Amino acid sequence: MANLYTKKSADYKKIGPKRETINFLLNYSKALRVVDYEEIQFETLLN
Amino acid sequence: MEQLLQDSALVEQYLSGDENALETLINRHSQRVYSFIFSKVFDKDIAEDIFQDTFIKVIRTLKRGAYNEEGKFLPWVMRIAHNLIIDHFRKSMRMPKFEGNDDFNIFSVISDNALNVERQIIKDQVEDDVRKLIKELPQDQQEVLIMRMYKDMSFKEISEITGVSINTALGRMRYAIINLRKIVEKNNIVLTNQ
Numbered sequence: 001m002a003n004l005y006t007k008k009s010a011d012y013k014k015i016g017p018k019r020e021t022i023n024f025l026l027n028y029s030k031a032l033r034v035v036d037y038e039e040i041q042f043e044t045l046l047n
Numbered sequence: 048m049e050q051l052l053q054d055s056a057l058v059e060q061y062l063s064g065d066e067n068a069l070e071t072l073i074n075r076h077s078q079r080v081y082s083f084i085f086s087k088v089f090d091k092d093i094a095e096d097i098f099q100d101t102f103i104k105v106i107r108t109l110k111r112g113a114y115n116e117e118g119k120f121l122p123w124v125m126r127i128a129h130n131l132i133i134d135h136f137r138k139s140m141r142m143p144k145f146e147g148n149d150d151f152n153i154f155s156v157i158s159d160n161a162l163n164v165e166r167q168i169i170k171d172q173v174e175d176d177v178r179k180l181i182k183e184l185p186q187d188q189q190e191v192l193i194m195r196m197y198k199d200m201s202f203k204e205i206s207e208i209t210g211v212s213i214n215t216a217l218g219r220m221r222y223a224i225i226n227l228r229k230i231v232e233k234n235n236i237v238l239t240n241q
Binding site: 014015016017018021022024025026028029030032033034041043 | 066069070073074077078081082085094095098099102103106107110111112
């Protein structure tokens with residue numbers, strides 16, 4: 001099998017959002033409740 | 048196709064109250080959505096904010112039961128992100144920064160007209176070569192050419208100094224140029240700074 005002479009860059013870092021941002025979104029989702037009252041929707045954040 | 052089905056299945060699970068399904072969805076698409084936003088705004092903090100707002104909108108829409116794009120979760124999220132990016136630029140009324148972007152370098156548009164060191168050396172060499180060539184010309188032609196080109200004198204002044212008519216001075220200049228061209232062609236001399 002042929003040798004590969006290329007190396008992965010040591011600085012290679014995947015671009016993405018911070019862990020805190022994702023945790024915030026998950027907590028926001030858990031806290032958000034949508035209450036239907038007749039034809040009106042109420043959003044409540046239960047923190 | 049499997050990925051699309053999985054997305055829609057996860058959305059359904061989330062709508063029925065499974066919060067872990069949302070985590071899977073966010074983790075699966077976070078890089079793609081974030082990279083898309085970052086490629087437009089070129090700022091990590093702004094990209095982070097828009098990413099967060101995108102998913103807040105996703106969560107609210109899902110919880111309100113207003114999501115109706117079965118099987119097209121990612122394109123829907125991308126569209127929300129795209130709209131929020133447009134909102135961001137409308138609000139800030141600023142153009143995206145170009146610095147630090149490999150695709151576009153502002154210095155490729157704004158050029159520096161001054162010669163670089165290499166070109167300056169070539170220019171000096173060319174000028175030096177031309178001076179040597181002038182020395183090959185007959186004395187009368189050489190005289191007129193130097194007065195006209197290097198001393199910036201008018202043909203009237205040249206004719207007065209050399210004691211010939213203006214027409215003769217013009218003729219000598221013309222022959223000087225023709226002869227210079229002949230010498231250049233004969234000796235295959237390259238006088239260029241490209």
